[in-house]
Amino acid sequence: MSVRVRYAPSPTGNQHIGGVRTALINYLFAKSKGGSFILRLEDTDRRRYSPEYVQNLYDTFKWLGFYWDEGPDIGGPVGPYVQSERFELYRKYAEDLVRMDKAYYCFCDSDRLERLRQEQIATKKDEIGYDRHCRSISKEERDRNIAEGKPHVIRLKIPLDGVTVFHDELLGNIEWKNADISPDPVLLKSDGFPTYHLANIIDDHLMEITHVMRAQEWIPSAPLHRIIYDAFGWEMPELCHLPMVLGQDGHKLSKRHGATAVNEFRKAGYLPEALINYIALLGCSYEDGRDIYSLDELVGLFKIERLNKAPAVFDYQKLEWFNGQYIRQKSDEELSVLIHPYLIEAGLRSELDTAKDQMELAAMPLVKERLKFLTDAPAIMAYLYGRLDLPPVETYLPKKADAQDAAVFLEEDTRILQEFGLDDISSVEDKFRERALEMGKKLGDLLMPLRVAITYTRVSPPLFESMKILGLGESLDRIEKSIQYLRGA
């Protein structure tokens, strides 16, 4: 039978690192087995649901560049792939369970449940959770309540004793005392929507899911799922619980750890390749032990056995390193297209401007290895787009030089440039070297003021290449402006 896995997010928030990693691992596993990766929307929490999150889900995965084979937006043979569109299904199956005496109606209201909880907390009892009050009400009472139209939920009957065993592909067999399973969890809510526990099982079964790969936080509900599968007489998919992703403080990764939503990373100038590469290495390794992997390479190398069991801490620094690696891997053409939006946003250029396109392409070799994020581009490149405010005089000064010295250096620079131009950068550089020697100065003495005059900062992309891009005339003008500025100081 061919492998079918699913990613089943709940559209109650933006796609975040943890979810996307679960999706990626599912995808890698499916593709490594020649199977299918399916998206199912678990929109049964009507309070927290919002359609914008569905859009965010689609946007995120389009940007990341790996996508499902079946899903709400592209259809497939076992749809619908949205649980709210499968609404009737769940009640029918829940009623079946009641008929089989595997589940029961519960009429307890939230007030009673809340009181119960408070009591349990106050008395520090070992057993915490529902007290199974409605499990034992008489048939008459039940029917009367139904006839009165009293709101109700349907709860699963967890066996009072005995054990439930399930198998995990990574963790092996896990045995659970039934007494330790959450007592009689709700399967069908009073609004008629199923809970995760019911819905995921019915849908996984109907959608012929073969492997369920989800985060380890789900382990405690696995025995309960086993009980439901058994009740229906269905075969349970293979389970594989993935190690969790933690923040630097060792707790489940969340907003307070910094960026966690994928669109935040996107906005911050990360490349999808870097994110995928980094995430694939969190809690997993690949036989040849490299660092850089393309998505296709990951597919070819993925193995469940190489999944780690222990949780992994998300390291922003290492992700940054990956981002730099992938930026440098881009061709000049690719990179200039990628930074385009950020330059427009910074007001450095408009959408269509072929002159700027050419200039940027020429500038790519100068900035490529200086970018850690795409968002760094505007600040690094601003001087190429026009004149900026002149920096404080001190910025110009080489060691042991004052403003007048700097002006002298710049005048000397002007002479050399006027004489030799910028056509052959390396020979012009030699001229500067020779001149510095003659003057008994360091090359840096001649070049630091020049760098500041041209780029307005002491830290910049390569100087001569920059001047060449700006053109000799513009470069000389900028130098002249700075000479006047320094003379006036």
Place this chain on the structure above:
RNA sequence: GUCCCCAUCGUCUAGCGGUCAGGACAGCGGGUUUUCAACCCGCCAACAGGGGUCCGAUUCCCCUUGGGGAUACCA
């Protein structure tokens, strides 16, 4: 509280009885150099503790400790 999962450098990890415990990020030092990067070289740095099993344990078993997760009409 109770239950469950887990445990190698600061972090991500390799290791599947005999290794100088390897790599990557970060950090530190050096090289290159007109700045900053990038790049290259080097250094620092780990088997949580205690019992077993075994000729021999980082590796297998148990306990302790530590960390995480779950205990919802959220997923």
